[in-house]
Amino acid sequence: MPILVGALSTKAEAEFAKILQPYFADPNNFFCISSDFCHWGSRFSYQYREGGSGPVSGIHEEIERLDRRGMSLIEAQDADGFAAYLAETRNTICGRHPIGVLLRLLEQTPSVKHGVKCLHYAQSSPVKSMSQSSVSYVSAIVTADRK
Numbered sequence: 001m002p003i004l005v006g007a008l009s010t011k012a013e014a015e016f017a018k019i020l021q022p023y024f025a026d027p028n029n030f031f032c033i034s035s036d037f038c039h040w041g042s043r044f045s046y047q048y049r050e051g052g053s054g055p056v057s058g059i060h061e062e063i064e065r066l067d068r069r070g071m072s073l074i075e076a077q078d079a080d081g082f083a084a085y086l087a088e089t090r091n092t093i094c095g096r097h098p099i100g101v102l103l104r105l106l107e108q109t110p111s112v113k114h115g116v117k118c119l120h121y122a123q124s125s126p127v128k129s130m131s132q133s134s135v136s137y138v139s140a141i142v143t144a145d146r147k
Contacts, residue, residue, distance in 0.1 A: 014108075016101050033101075038091050038092055039133075043125070056118060060128065082099065115142070124138070
């Protein structure tokens with residue numbers, strides 16, 4: 001059954017995770033959380049530059065570093081850290097709230113050891129000037145050790 005998750009507070013993410021937790025804990029259920037990552041460029045009203053206003057030729061590398069910070073927090077299953085990262089960077093991850101619900105589900109299911117691994121990262125184009133834009137993509141998998 002599809003569930004559409006819109007804009008939520010971190011408190012609401014935890015509340016939705018609590019509602020979904022019995023279904024998440026059931027090994028007969030499959031969860032698929034979908035999101036792209038950073039939408040960078042003036043057309044997205046987002047041109048975050050961690051390094052400030054330095055050389056523009058490596059913007060695509062800055063975007064990747066930005067995204068990989070978020071990916072590492074997801075892999076660490078750090079819901080609070082991911083929320084803080086989003087508050088700090090305002091990264092335009094469309095599915096940040098479904099990801100937040102997933103991270104809360106993982107922390108609310110301590111009886112099962114979960115692993116999270118980001119498998120692939122890509123950008124739609126390597127941004128090298130402030131006039132260009134890009135969308136980032138990440139694939140990840142959550143595994144459960146139910147021994």
